[in-house]
Amino acid sequence: AQSVTQPDIHITVSEGASLELRCNYSYGATPYLFWYVQSPGQGLQLLLKYFSGDTLVQGIKGFEAEFKRSQSSFNLRKPSVHWSDAAEYFCVEGRSNDYKLSFGAGTTVTVRA
């Protein structure tokens, strides 16, 4: 079983609408959390990361994510989606007791005009 769960396999959103991608982690202690994006035919790019401190994290391309320990979640949000945001998004959990980095299964985002 994967330690990182992304419940939504595919999301379709209209351009200009808001986007939220869900991520749940399983590590009992404070995890390292990341969001990566993979555009079609491209490599993986880091959007943002969290380990400690402010639970609302700002990233590149207008994305943000909020760490909620009570819900074991690290959801990714963007207020207004652009067509170029169509891609696959991966949530990643790192564990402080070793260097294991586990990816979720990914959420594919389609943007319609």
Add this chain to the structure above:
Amino acid sequence: DGGITQSPKYLFRKEGQNVTLSCEQNLNHDAMYWYRQDPGQGLRLIYYSQIVNDFQKGDIAEGYSVSREKKESFPLTVTSAQKNPTAFYLCASTISGGLNEKLFFGSGTQLSVL
């Protein structure tokens, strides 16, 4: 320029054959990783290594083996025991001293079975 080099880009395996995928980095990173990417399953961790001469199994290590004799090299062998090896394989690395840093990825190797 620093980076991660994976070779070959495409690899074909015959039944019962072991094949080795190469991963070399000149970033001076201590930690290295092998992932397998299949459609709909994201990246699944095969093996990872924090330092030279040490490595740990990931979530899907069966049928694979690795070595870490040099800091810059982390080759992956897909053995004949791996019954479904067709996939895209990604090697990655990150600096030591904590996990709060991004992963650097190679360009990948597509492995197919003949």
